[in-house]
Amino acid sequence: MAIDTSRAETGYVHPSAAALKRRRIRLGDTLFRLALQFCLFVAFAFLASLIIYVLIAGWNRLDLRLVTNMPSGLASRADESGLQSALTGTLWVITLTALMCLPTGIAAAIYLEEYADNTRWYNRFLELNIQNLAGVPSIVFGILGLGIIARVFGLGFTIITAAIVLSLLVLPVVIIATREALRAVPPSIRLGSYALGATKWQTVRRQVLPAATSGTATGAILALSRAIGEAAPLILLGAVTFVRFNPEGISSRYTVLPIAIFNLIKSPQAELQELASAGIVLLLIILLLMNSIAIVIRNRAGKIR
Amino acid sequence: MSETTTIAPPDLDRRSGVKITARQEQSTPASDRNGGVDPIIELQDVDIYYGSYRAVRGVSIPIERREITAMIGPSGCGKSTLLRSLNRMNDLIIGARVTGRITFHGQDLYEAGVDPIEVRRRIGMVFQQPNPFPKSIYDNISYGPKVTGMKVSNMDDLVEEALTGAALWGEVKDKLKTSALALSGGQQQRLCIARTIAVKPEVILMDEPCSALDPIATAKIEDLMAQLTKQYTIVIVTHNMQQAARVSDKTAFLTAEVDKDGQRHGVLIEFDDTNKIFSAPSNELTEAYISGRFG
Amino acid sequence: MSVTELGSRAPAPQPMRLGRRGNRAGERGVEVLLFIAATVGVLTTVGIIIALVFPTIDFFGDVSIVEFLTGDSWTPLFADKEYGVLPLLVATLVVTAIATLIAVPLGLGAAIYLAEYARPKVRSALKPMLEVLAGIPTVVYGFFALVAIGPLIRDYWPGGDKPSFQNLLIASIAMGIMIVPTVASLAEDAMTAVPRSLRQGAFALASSRMQVATRVVFPAALSGIVAAIVLGISRAIGETMIVTIAGGLISDRVLFNPIEGSATMTAFIASAGQGDLPLGTVEYKSIFAVGALLFIITFALNIVSFRLVRRFREVYE
Numbered sequence: 001m002a003i004d005t006s007r008a009e010t011g012y013v014h015p016s017a018a019a020l021k022r023r024r025i026r027l028g029d030t031l032f033r034l035a036l037q038f039c040l041f042v043a044f045a046f047l048a049s050l051i052i053y054v055l056i057a058g059w060n061r062l063d064l065r066l067v068t069n070m071p072s073g074l075a076s077r078a079d080e081s082g083l084q085s086a087l088t089g090t091l092w093v094i095t096l097t098a099l100m101c102l103p104t105g106i107a108a109a110i111y112l113e114e115y116a117d118n119t120r121w122y123n124r125f126l127e128l129n130i131q132n133l134a135g136v137p138s139i140v141f142g143i144l145g146l147g148i149i150a151r152v153f154g155l156g157f158t159i160i161t162a163a164i165v166l167s168l169l170v171l172p173v174v175i176i177a178t179r180e181a182l183r184a185v186p187p188s189i190r191l192g193s194y195a196l197g198a199t200k201w202q203t204v205r206r207q208v209l210p211a212a213t214s215g216t217a218t219g220a221i222l223a224l225s226r227a228i229g230e231a232a233p234l235i236l237l238g239a240v241t242f243v244r245f246n247p248e249g250i251s252s253r254y255t256v257l258p259i260a261i262f263n264l265i266k267s268p269q270a271e272l273q274e275l276a277s278a279g280i281v282l283l284l285i286i287l288l289l290m291n292s293i294a295i296v297i298r299n300r301a302g303k304i305r
Numbered sequence: 306m307s308e309t310t311t312i313a314p315p316d317l318d319r320r321s322g323v324k325i326t327a328r329q330e331q332s333t334p335a336s337d338r339n340g341g342v343d344p345i346i347e348l349q350d351v352d353i354y355y356g357s358y359r360a361v362r363g364v365s366i367p368i369e370r371r372e373i374t375a376m377i378g379p380s381g382c383g384k385s386t387l388l389r390s391l392n393r394m395n396d397l398i399i400g401a402r403v404t405g406r407i408t409f410h411g412q413d414l415y416e417a418g419v420d421p422i423e424v425r426r427r428i429g430m431v432f433q434q435p436n437p438f439p440k441s442i443y444d445n446i447s448y449g450p451k452v453t454g455m456k457v458s459n460m461d462d463l464v465e466e467a468l469t470g471a472a473l474w475g476e477v478k479d480k481l482k483t484s485a486l487a488l489s490g491g492q493q494q495r496l497c498i499a500r501t502i503a504v505k506p507e508v509i510l511m512d513e514p515c516s517a518l519d520p521i522a523t524a525k526i527e528d529l530m531a532q533l534t535k536q537y538t539i540v541i542v543t544h545n546m547q548q549a550a551r552v553s554d555k556t557a558f559l560t561a562e563v564d565k566d567g568q569r570h571g572v573l574i575e576f577d578d579t580n581k582i583f584s585a586p587s588n589e590l591t592e593a594y595i596s597g598r599f600g
Numbered sequence: 601m602s603v604t605e606l607g608s609r610a611p612a613p614q615p616m617r618l619g620r621r622g623n624r625a626g627e628r629g630v631e632v633l634l635f636i637a638a639t640v641g642v643l644t645t646v647g648i649i650i651a652l653v654f655p656t657i658d659f660f661g662d663v664s665i666v667e668f669l670t671g672d673s674w675t676p677l678f679a680d681k682e683y684g685v686l687p688l689l690v691a692t693l694v695v696t697a698i699a700t701l702i703a704v705p706l707g708l709g710a711a712i713y714l715a716e717y718a719r720p721k722v723r724s725a726l727k728p729m730l731e732v733l734a735g736i737p738t739v740v741y742g743f744f745a746l747v748a749i750g751p752l753i754r755d756y757w758p759g760g761d762k763p764s765f766q767n768l769l770i771a772s773i774a775m776g777i778m779i780v781p782t783v784a785s786l787a788e789d790a791m792t793a794v795p796r797s798l799r800q801g802a803f804a805l806a807s808s809r810m811q812v813a814t815r816v817v818f819p820a821a822l823s824g825i826v827a828a829i830v831l832g833i834s835r836a837i838g839e840t841m842i843v844t845i846a847g848g849l850i851s852d853r854v855l856f857n858p859i860e861g862s863a864t865m866t867a868f869i870a871s872a873g874q875g876d877l878p879l880g881t882v883e884y885k886s887i888f889a890v891g892a893l894l895f896i897i898t899f900a901l902n903i904v905s906f907r908l909v910r911r912f913r914e915v916y917e
Contacts, residue, residue: 026808026810028810029808029809029810032810032813032814033713033717033809033810035709036709036710036712036713036717037713038709039705039706039707039708039709039710039713040709040710040713040714040726042706042777043706043710043730043733043777043780043781043784044729044733046733046777047729047732047733047736049748050736050740050741050744050748053744053747053748054740054743054744057747103637104637104640105637107633107634107637107638108634108637108638108640108641110634111631111634111635111637111638112638115631115634115635116638117399119399125642126638126639126641126642128906129641129642129645130641131902131906132645132899132902132903132906133641133644133645135831135834135835135898135899135901135902135905136648136838136895136898136899136902137837137838137839137840137866137894137895137898138838138840139838139840139866139869139870139891139894140648140652140838140891140894140895140898141648142869142873143648143651143652143869143887143888143891144644144647144648144651146651146873146887147650147651147652147654147655147888148647148650148651151879168640168644171640171641171644172641175641186436188432188434188436189436189438189439190397191394191397191430191432191436192432192436192437192438192497192500193438193448193452194394194397194422194425195392195394195425195429195430195431195432195501196425196426196429196448196449196452196453196500196501196504197422197423197425197426197427197429197449197452197453197504198422198448198449198452198453199422199452199624199627200627200631201626201627201630201631202452206448206452207438207448210439210440211439222735225735226735228737229735229736229737229738229739229740230737231737231738231739231840231841232738232840232841232844232866232870235840235844235870235873235874236869236870236873236874236887240874258737258739258841261739261740261743262739262742262841262844262845265739265742265743265746265747265845266845273747276743277743280739280740280743283737283740284736284740287735287736287737288732291728291731291732291735295728409618412618414618418619419618419619420618420619420624422624423618423619424618427618
């Protein structure tokens with residue numbers, strides 16, 4: 001205020017001072033920012049229209065029939081067709097996948113992060129191999145399942161084959177996420193434990209792992225949600241067959257949600273296209289639930305620190 | 306020489322008592338030179354390397370039982386490295402190695418067959434930054450006894466003893482199940498001390514334990530250290546000379562020396578009674594350091 | 601007082617027993633178990649290579665490698681069988697090229713916005729949405745391409761020849777959007793890893809935010825950004841469901857025109873693999889031969905990407 005009045009009195013403003021207030025409109029800058037926002041907008045508009053589309057297209061079939069009825073083979077009964085066998089198949093496959101890939105992945109991550117001496121060539125090789133495996137196309141895992149697990153091991157086109165293949169497919173995801181969680185545990189906690197005379201495994205199991213729980217859980221959920229949506233390798237492993245029964249055990253034949261949807265998309269009937277949309281909504285709801293659990297875990301962990 | 310047998314604590318069983326005598330005889334000259342009465346740890350001509358880099362060179366110090374020994378010196382003089390070699394914490398650094406002898410009751414700590422985990426149970430450590438585990442106060446204390454397989458008849462009593470011993474009981478007795486991370490910095494550091502004494506070590510190493518604390522919390526820790534010497538031997542690294550002068554019985558002054566190849570190593574300049582070091586140091590470097598002329 | 605009390609209860613020191621108390625075989629056993637878990641990945645790689653190599657060698661016993669690499673018709677499922685992989689390879693390249701053209705600007709734009717412009721709050725709201733986009737199953741992308749993007753494009757197509765029901769263009773569009781999160785998140789990581797001091801230096805020289813982003817941060821993060829793009833390309837080449845559902849399954853000639861339907865390598869594997877091809881036939885083995893080619897291409901791209909990331913890390917971490 002005081003400065004303003006003095007300026008008014010003298011009527012003089014130094015040119016440099018005046019320059020500070022000259023707001024140049026930087027057209028390029030503004031356009032650039034708009035272009036960047038447009039990029040994100042396109043991605044999210046795609047996401048939104050996709051979700052709205054499947055909701056509208058599948059609206060008529062979004063009821064309990066979806067999960068209580070089996071798929072129908074008769075064209076005349078198409079509107080009574082459901083996806084129960086695919087849903088139970090997905091539950092079976094994912095449960096087995098979780099039982100196999102989570103312990104293995106977490107153990108491998110503990111080895112690589114806490115035990116491995118990185119000056120040894122074989123440890124570096126293990127690490128490089130995991131990174132590389134993360135980039136192998138999922139259909140190639142299907143070929144592994146087809147050529148080795150189904151045929152050589154003789155497990156056939158069964159739930160256990162599907163679960164083994166999906167476990168191997170998402171193993172790198174579990175390992176990489178768990179390693180990040182372990183790396184985030186402050187070294188001082190390990191030192192404190194060693195200084196009390198704890199052994200390495202005691203330190204890892206009682207201090208490091210509990211402190212890394214939320215990161216590990218988040219990674220595990222993300223890995224499993226990837227496995228739930230994965231269809232390509234299972235196409236090669238017999239999941240495309242028409243299955244009208246719930247799995248009876250690990251050596252049962254099966255189908256899963258994404259494959260059932262794939263089959264419906266291929267069929268010409270409008271009712272089945274509608275069912276495909278409803279099935280997609282069901283699949284997305286499952287994935288969204290898992291994602292929200294992961295986000296809640298992450299946020300809660302963020303608050304504690 | 307025969308008088309060294311009496312050094313062996315009376316509560317030792319005979320077999321180990323004999324062994325101690327044998328070891329002590331080898332190390333007697335060092336303790337004689339420093340006028341030691343009852344050294345629990347002895348360093349003899351210790352070099353510490355990280356890979357091919359020699360971080361500490363030729364240090365010999367006796368550490369007396371139930372005394373506080375301070376290690377002071379400018380940063381980079383290797384005093385923390387030296388401290389970590391006393392309970393083999395530097396084993397955790399790949400490439401770290403110790404030559405010379407560090408003995409504990411006459412037993413070479415780096416001899417084959419010595420278990421570093423057992424060493425750390427007997428020689429505890431408190432760190433520069435308080436590092437409580439992200440668990441409850443109670444679990445922080447009970448962790449050590451559990452993992453070291455101590456036979457504890459009543460864990461609640463042990464937790465109370467340890468917290469009382471670290472002068473923390475009164476402040477936390479009503480919130481033992483709450484997270485240790487909710488404590489203040491000074492309380493956390495006393496919790497770390499309590500955690501250490503819960504496994505009943507003989508020696509406690511302290512690596513600049515007050516550098517992250519305010520003066521009031523520091524005063525509490527220093528009082529506590531004086532109390533602890535009734536039962537424990539303490540070795541403290543500090544960059545705070547006043548602290549060394551206040552709390553310690555013996556002081557080792559180390560500094561970094563640059564050799565002809567341009568490599569820096571920590572070397573011991575002077576080791577003596579704290580009073581002597583701070584009132585009449587025999588080395589001019591020590592004199593310069595304690596009067597604040599370098600470091 | 602209390603200290604002495606504690607002391608009086610302390611057990612008699614047993615200084616000489618510094619050896620192991622009990623055997624710690626358990627410790628060693630745990631380490632061995634953990635190591636075994638870590639080798640599962642290697643076993644998987646070995647398994648993949650074995651699964652691919654033997655049928656592929658067999659395949660080349662029946663079909664010459666020259667015919668495979670230069671033939672311009674791929675018809676293993678027809679009566680008149682031909683084994684020239686070029687139609688599959690070209691379709692794969694066309695889809696990948698268009699998808700990359702879509703995903704790179706969108707992904708990098710999103711990454712620059714998130715790394716340089718967005719406030720922390722905006723960023724923490726947008727990033728989970730990108731993760732949701734990344735988490736949508738590819739079956740869903742394929743479905744959307746076929747039933748929503750396809751009709752839309754046909755309705756507004758300017759030329760005379762309308763795109764076919766299944767065509768590479770709609771598959772490419774869906775795939776382009778699908779790999780946006782991959783490119784965006786890796787590129788953003790690379791840009792946020794650029795030291796803050798570099799940005800502050802540029803701002804102190806009166807640079808605008810755009811100049812800082814494009815002339816300082818972007819070049820500094822370049823190898824990380826290229827790695828993100830390469831990984832995106834590798835994902836596009838290996839993606840199966842979108843092209844199987846929306847891209848078409850014709851492979852008896854080489855087609856460069858994206859508005860026609862054409863089978864990619866992955867689409868062939870998926871469509872041939874779901875039928876009951878008799879074991880040991882040439883057409884069965886052709887699945888593995890195409891799979892081997894796919895594995896080699898993506899493996900090479902992944903290696904390039906790691907190299908670039910490592911170079912980037914060496915500079916800044």
